[in-house]
């Protein structure tokens with residue numbers, strides 16, 4: 281067997297063959313199943329895009345309606361899951377609550393009939409349907425309220441926003457939110473997708489696969505950066521302070537949250553779309569002082585780090601959109617997870633067809649033949 285060179289973070293090492301999505305990082309190009317993200321953001325919606333990612337083709341009208349109906353039907357969660365979530369500490373992070381609740385779905389639905397297309401479809405539908413309900417339920421319950429039941433007359437995104445607030449959302453806000461989900465749905469072999477694939481490769485159940493991916497997405501170097509961006513803008517506090525803050529952070533070799541990407545060496549195309557969406561919202565409802573700070577931060581980072589290929593990524597502007605929709609900051613990453621479930625499931629399904637357990641190797645750099653030292657002789 282050929283011995284490959286060790287690459288920290290597996291940079292540039294192909295871990296699979298996939299038809300799900302494609303990124304050209306130097307051109308700022310992202311395609312889902314060959315369709316450019318700009319086109320999907322303008323013309324599709326999240327559930328249709330999820331179908332495209334998972335089954336490989338845009339659905340016909342009948343297929344889409346059937347899929348939407350199935351997802352709508354499965355939005356409710358078992359009262360035992362709700363009761364379990366009620367016991368979670370209200371100070372806990374919603375990503376931890378989501379990871380635990382996603383894993384708990386396996387207690388009810390895990391059959392591991394992985395060679396049965398009906399089971400695969402059921403799992404896909406259940407996960408897409410129930411994850412938003414669980415995110416909204418935790419938000420309500422940690423504030424001492426009962427969860428709001430899903431509403432069958434509302435579409436996927438409107439229903440989620442409704443479950444968060446018990447108010448029917450403004451149609452434009454719901455449409456913007458749905459585009460955000462589409463933008464976050466998939467991104468080749470990122471850390472959480474890889475984690476999902478490693479877990480899936482043992483042929484465990486899909487709820488364990490998604491729980492493992494949620495845990496991976498939570499970290500600040502990955503999906504968790506969207507929450508950190510708002511903390512940073514908060515700390516900067518004014519447009520005038522943006523330059524000194526960023527210059528000092530760079531001098532101290534700190535990472536600027538919402539910037540940099542393993543694959544993109546130009547501005548992430550999704551950041552451009554999200555910035556646009558934020559501007560449209562501000563035009564309609566009035567601006568956000570954090571936006572002006574963000575624009576100045578981006579200008580300074582590009583000036584100082586553009587030569588290293590460090591530009592705004594998907595996490596930089598998403599929080600400004602969510603903030604404007606009245607969504608609490610610590611729900612930004614769970615919302616990322618609601619969307620990325622589509623990509624995780626697409627890779628899970630793709631991998632099942634050709635599965636081989638992930639089991640890489642290592643370069644051992646430790647000792648050999650060391651004698652056991654009795655405890656009383658250790659310092």
Ligand SMILES: CC(=O)SCCNC(=O)CCNC(=O)[C@H](O)C(C)(C)COP(=O)(O)OP(=O)(O)OC[C@H]1O[C@@H](n2cnc3c(N)ncnc32)[C@H](O)[C@@H]1OP(=O)(O)O
Pocket residue numbers: 289470500501502503505534535536537538539540541542543585588590593594595
């Ligand atoms: C959905 C997503 O996951 S998008 C990414 C979200 N994460 C963030 O926004 C967190 C901030 N960004 C980062 O930490 C990184 O850019 C990552 C994790 C996204 C990519 O990491 P890697 O590809 O491993 O790049 P790595 O961390 O090795 O950085 C390479 C160089 O760029 C610098 N760099 C990378 N990102 C940043 C940043 N955000 N701010 C300042 N410098 C940065 C590093 O310091 C390093 O510089 P050096 O070569 O002089 O030492």
Ligand SMILES: O=C([O-])CC(=O)C(=O)O
Pocket residue numbers: 466467468469470471542543593594
């Ligand atoms: O691809 C990556 O490394 C990070 C990611 O998930 C994304 O950008 O959406």
